[in-house]
Amino acid sequence: MKPLPWPDWMDHLLAKSKRYGGETLAGHTWDVLCRLADLYRLRPHLTDDTRLWHCLYWSAFLHDFGKAAQGFQRRLRGGPKWAHRHEVLSLAFVDAIAHDLNEAEQRWVVAAIVSHHRDATEIAELYPSGLRRDPLIDLCNELDAETVAHLLRWIAECANRWRDLLGLTADVGAIDPQPCSVGAQRVRYWLRMYHDWVDTLDGEGSDARRPGILLRGLITSADHMASAHLRRLPPPIRLSWQDVAMRCNLSPDQVYPHQRQSAGQSAQSALLMVPTGSGKTEAALSWALGDGRNPPARIFYTLPYQASMNAMYDRLRQTFGDDVVGLQHGRATQALYARFREGDEWSATAARRAQWEKNLNLLHARPLKVLSPYQLLKALFQLRGFEAMLTDYAHAAFIFDEIHAYEPERLALITGLMRYLREHFAARFFVMSATFPELIRSHLRTALGDTPLIRATPDIFDRFRRHQLCLRDGELTDPATITEIVEAVRNGKQVLVCANTVARAQMVRDLLTHAGLTDEHLILIHSRFTYGDRSRLEQAIGARCRSNSANRSPLALVATQVVEVSLDIDLDVLYSDPAPLEALLQRFGRVNRKAAKGICPVYVFRQPDDGQGVYGRDRDPERSGRIVRVTLAELEQHDGAIIDEATINEWLDRIYADPLLNQQWRDAYQRMAHQVDLIIQGIRPFQSDEQREDEFERMFDGVDVVPQCFERDYVHLLVEERFIEANDYLVSISKQRFAILRNQGKLRPAEETDQRRVWVAQTPYDARNGLSFGDRVVDMDWI
Incomplete structure (x- = not known):
């Protein structure tokens, strides 16, 4: 529904082409502001500085004004490609509100507007300064006087009123817009302010960089949610630990003491050590939700293996419902597709629904998400969109299950991320395992501070003999x-x-x-x-x-x-x-x-x-x-x-006391911990890092291949653009195995796959044994 007042005098200006819904500029902006209001309600106390939401509102209102450019409008209607950036042209309208902003607020507004699609380096390369003819002149000439008048009238008649309608008056101040002219000189001034701030952040610490991360993270999240036609951001889970116990069919006398104790520690990070099968999941959810009065903005449940993630996703869906729980890992789309097909949905419908669920997870829309820690680590490595990821992790509750499963190098990455999120984004963590050797516990204490260790009571350990x-x-x-x-x-x-x-x-x-x-x-x-x-x-x-x-x-x-x-x-x-x-x-x-x-x-x-x-x-x-x-x-x-599982930690401590093993573990951990410190020092907003993207990809050992017996089916599905179904025929093998097979001549590119480069494994496959490499030898003489 259109809010009132509405700028119907400019309904001819589009923000999206007909292929993507044909939305008007005003309609898309209203949707972005609605999602921004949702994000505000989700994390109203994201920062002590209320200027953040004030600047974000005015940035979001202006962020797409540059789409009114003549070349951009022609492009949306099927015309030629447009060579400029609309977000840079949007800076031409900052002068309409700048008089009511101090210098820091102006800097924040400008940064949020100009960064919502491209990194700072890309903008600098497109619009370099010092040229004989400033490229911003041609950009500003894309707006005629009538269009400028329409846009300024929109600000004057709607901006403050829309703020009221969205319930943002507590933290977003009203501004009395002023007339302004569109010119390259003023756009260059604002662009220079932005780049100067980005350069200054290189020499600042993490606290000084945090506002930039939040600004870009929130405005891009709101923009992407609106573009995906997400009509409502689901609220956090408002249940108490007693509600969780009831949903898990636990009567009061079936609730273990460590589950109650976990609920009582919900305001801080904690460690849990209990026997496998003694209700760790319920304890973790009890910790995350507590008494239900201060629910976390988001809950992230991390596990190391895809099979366990898929199983936990099924379990939590039964507890909280399909609309609450998300699944995110390298093959989540395949797992979701398989589940939707089981619900008797047609193949095409199941594929669309699986893709939509994947998009919801990328949009940070689910209150509870099951994922691997490697999805979280994308933010640490500054992969594209990392600011939105870090914003989603702010004030969130993280559950790390089976922390023992990670090698020391991976554990160093995870604990480094924990420390960073705890110190700078008010995140809290619940780390649980059946075992906690002192070697691991000491590093968790360094990352999480003075955290309590919750243990099962002696009678429970006795019961689980x-x-x-x-x-x-x-x-x-x-x-x-x-x-x-x-x-x-x-x-x-x-x-x-x-x-x-x-x-x-x-x-x-x-x-x-x-x-x-x-x-x-x-x-x-x-x-x-x-x-x-x-x-x-x-x-x-x-x-x-x-x-x-x-x-x-x-x-x-x-x-x-x-x-x-x-x-x-x-x-x-x-x-x-x-x-x-x-x-x-x-x-x-x-x-x-x-x-x-x-x-x-x-x-x-x-x-x-x-x-x-x-x-x-x-x-x-x-x-x-x-x-x-x-x-x-x-x-x-x-x-x-x-x-006796109560004594297992003693066994582990004796094992890791072995001098050679202890030194081997500590050396591996410290090598990576040093690298993590350098990575964290380099995190800065407005700049994703392609080099670190390569480092991140090297962490993973898998390469997808298609068994030769499925090549025809796989290619057929690709040709029909049924990509999710095609992926069902892929197998992941290690990079080392990939190199061996390639040297043996047992790999070749799949035929007729212009859409993707995929290798065919010319080795046996069957549904009972999987992919075989001829490396198993069975002596049947004794049978």
Whole structure:
């Protein structure tokens, strides 16, 4: 609906082409101001300086005035490309309000206007100073006198009244607009003020740079939300921890003490150490929401693996509803598409809905978002749009689940981000794990300050004595072990078999198949399935292995590390390759999850004791895999015992007290921590960093390929521009594996894919084993 008054005298001026809705300039501006008002209500106390919202309102009102240029209007109606920047031309109208702004406010208004699309360097390159003929002259000539009069009348008759209608009068002051003329000299003056401020920020600290980050972050967020036709920014979750318990079907006597204690610490950051399966998720949500009276602007729930993120997204949707929870990771669109297809939506409709959900997450519109910490780290590396990301993280509550899962280098990045957000954006953090060795806890204290450690009570640790540790000689693949697993399945058990590598997991599946298990009783899950098959496998595992599943039929679930984190599955017995203690504990936690089956055995094999090169890689053979060997030495002290999870931290502290291992861990952490300090010192508004974008991409080891058997289907979908469905045929492999396959001549570019450069893997693939590289050897002589 149009507000009154409305500038109907300029409804002929457009802000968007017909392809993007054909919105008028006034209509789009009103939508931007509405979203800015939503952001104001979401974080009214974002800063103590109320000038921020005052400057933002007037910036947003003027930000697109330059779109009234004749060349821009022709372009929107199908004319030739326009060579100028409309946001620079918008500066011509700052003089209409500048008399009521002090110098700092003028600087903020100008910066918000001119930066809402392009970085400062791009603007400087387009409109350099010192030329014989200033390019701003041609730009200003794009506005005729009648159009200028229309725009000035719009400010005079609508700006203050719209401020009132939007409920912004408390922090946005009225301005009595003055007549002004459009000229290159005045635009150059404002442009120079902007660039001078950007240059000055190079020598300032983080606190001085924060206003610029907020200015650009908020105006771009409001603009993008309006352009995407988001009609309302969802409010924060206004529930108490008691409401959460009720939604999770927990009666008052079922709420654990650590869950109540977490709710009581909601005003600050905290650490939680409790057994796997003892309600960590409910404790985290209780912490985030507290008594419900001061809800966080946003809640971010981070997990390390896509499978665990997808599972948590499903779980939180059931608790809070589809419109509240978002999902953001590298393959979130695929996961969302799979879920919408399950709801009997047509393929095209499901694809559109999945894309819309992805856009909502990019627009920072969901009150609760499940994501990986690497999505958060984009802001630290100053990727394009980082100011909007940091603004969204302001006054937010962050839940970090399974913090143990990160290597020391990644942990240093994460803790550096935590410290930066806590110190400069009033963020708070809830970090939880079944284990908190002092080595990790000390770095978390440095990042988060003096944070309380919430522990499960002794009676809960006693209640969760559920596993008997059994060390086994030999390997997981030994004939006697394979026979034992088959017999357990035939006796009605659900067996979890964890291997450290994909090739080894594939080998175990082959052995179990040849030993007599059928597809009905055997599932393999790892990272080398297509995204479509991976999603189907995750759903099938959840349906059969969840704690409350009604279809708990006998099964051997063979898996790699993808099952270690936050999957609500509950099997009866574990057979595992040797691994670091933190990883083993997570594997244990997928067995007898609720401690309702008495004591269940967890078998860990002594060989191979190097962890197959997966853990602690190093050129020095003594260092490589040492974490696994030291873990096995500690486990020998507890072989045959029932595991008391209250003592696990003592085990870990002894493991990391190993001098060589301790130094190896600290060296890796400190190297990255030093780099993080330099990165944080370099964060400045109005400038994304392409070089750091390359650094960020190097953090990720995955390269997408399409198996040869799916090439025709994949290309067909690309030609039809059904990109989401096409991605279901992709498989992620490591960069090292990619290089090996390329050297072997087993990779070639896909045919007829002008839209994308994708490589075809000329290696076997099937829906039961995934992509194979011929690196598993199965000796069947004993069968």
